[in-house]
Amino acid sequence: MHTLTENPKLTRLAVMVGIAAATVGIIYGYDSSNIGGALIYLTQDFHLDAAGQGLVTTTVVVGEILGALFGGALSNRVGRKPTMVAVAATFTIFSLLSGIAPTLEFLIVARFLLGLTIGVSVVVVPVFVAESAPTRSRGAFLVLYQVATVTGIILGYLVAMALASTESWRWMLGLAAVPGVVITILLLRLPDTARWYIMKGRTAEARRTLSLIEGGAVDIEAELETITAGFATAHTSRWTDLLRGPFLRATLFVVGLGFFVQITGINAIVYYSPSIFDAMGSSDHIVQLGLSALVQVAGLVAVFIALAVIDRMGRRPVLLIGIGVMILANALLVAVFAIGGGEFSGALTVFGFIGLMLFTAGFTFGFGSLVWVYAGEAMPAHLRALGATVMLTADLVANVIVGAIFPSLLEATGGAWTFAIFGVMAVLAFGFVSWLAPETKGRPLEDIGQFWQNGGSWTPKN
Known part of the structure; x- marks a missing residue:
């Protein structure tokens, strides 16, 4: 990065990019949690057993997998911004269809289509933010997506709690259209990324966008030359490049990280x-939803802490600390369920609540924040969108597994065994991250390919 000033202020457009693009996470988070409240009443209306609850919940995630598979290629073809606008607009439509679903089959189809739009968004947004944000603030901008996601989760629970007295799952699902409309309007005001413009040979638009984003922070012409050179040496973006050296190690990292993010149990x-x-x-539905929202408030506090330290501490320490907290939380939850058995006193319920808060805080501080950072940073320019696609597809596959089996697993084995399994997954994740995760703090995006070309090191090997 060709810096001209040491501590330049963020430009107005840079702030708009960070806020408007990241807030797409609100619709992802809201959909993740509002189904928790809606399920209470869906179960009654459609006479669902544990397997049926898993089907309704995971249908949207199956759609997300398919959306994630083509999200990267779509954004390469038509642009990052148009793809995100389409995501927000169609999310609005399919949320309304979910709310008016006359039958279970209609609801499942609507949620599948909803999942397609979300799947595209979780691939495209990190790429858009990484390619738009100033290098000095890129980590914080990417963590904003997790801030928005957790905010959406809390909003989903609060709306469900407010509507609990009406027992209206239709309003719980349909109100997701409101943030969808707002976000569509915000996104329409943004330009596409300078790197996408250069990839398409639109240098004048790239120059204008860089000037508006960076202000006087960088030498714009030198930056354009660096970005252009990065694409010129990369030649093409092929799926097979992910499976060949020197980027096979990078592919292993992004796929493994994406899988561990979800298989450790957050969803x-x-x-x-x-x-x-x-x-x-706790049998009262309003209390259940209120406690669920409070658990996510702990996660929101943790992600704000991550936002403050990510560009100072670095990526690896933040991620490892977060996973470590998850391991401790799982141990506490295993103990609570093992001691409680089928009978819970007030004290055990409090400790269980603390365990869930710690688990969620550890996740949002580490995995929840860093998955979006690495989705935008882990790959070189020509493979960035494809790398984000395989990472977040692996994430969503694990999400389907957890979402589908958790109700039956909890019912069949109890909480102690369930959280013991999640604890083992967290320990494996800690070892995996320690082994492969790169430290990308302060590195220009155009330099990241060198890390993998050096065999997983910033220092060339002789």
Whole structure:
């Protein structure tokens, strides 16, 4: 990065990019949690058993997998911004269709289509933000996506709690259209990324966008030359490049990280917190939803801390600390369920609540924040969108597994065994991150390919 000033202020457009693009996470988070409240009443209306609850919950994630598979290629073809606008607009439509679903089959189709739009968004947004944000603030801009996601999760629970007295799952699902409309309007005001413009040979638009984003922080012409050179040496973006040296190691990292993010169990808590609190002895639906929202408030506090330290501490320390907290939280939850058995006293319920808060805080501080950072940073320019695609597809596959089996697993084995399994996954994740995760703090995006070309090191090997 060709810096001209040491501590330049962020430009107005840079701030708009960070806020408007990242807030797409609100619709992702809202959809993740509002189904938890809606399930209470869906179960009654459609006479669902545990397997049926898993089907309704994971249908959207199956759609997300398919959306993620073509999200990167779509954004390469038509642009990052048009893709995100289409995501927000279609999310609005499919949320309304979910709310008016006359039958279970109609609801499942609507949620599948909803998942397609979300799947595209989780691939494209990190790429858009990484390619637009100033290098000095890129980590914080990417963590904003997780801030928005957790905010959406909390909003989903609060809306469900407010509507609990009406028992209206239709309003719970349909109101997701409101943030969809707002975000569509915000995104329409943004330009596409300078790197996408250069990839398409639109240098004048790239120059204008860089000037508006960076202000006087960089030498614009030198930056354009650096970005252009990065694409010129990369030649093409082929899926087979992900499976060949020197980027096979990078592919292993992004696929493994994406899988561990979800297989460690966070969405079991997001989707099924009311059911977990029911297993802990809390039978009042409003209390279940309120406690679920409080758990996510702890996560929001943790992600704000990550936002403050990500560009100072670095990526690896933040990620490892977060996973370590998840391991401790799992140990506490295993103990609570093992001691409580089928009978929970007030004290055990409090410790269980603390365990869920610690688990969520550890996740949002580490995995929740860093998955978006690495989705935007882990790959060189020509493979960035494809790398984000395979990372977040692996994430969503694990999400389907957890979402589908958790209700039956909790019912069949109890909380102690369930959280013991998640704890083992977290320990494996800690070892995986220690082995492969690169430290990308302060590195220009155009330099990241060198890390993998050097065999996983910033220093060339002789």
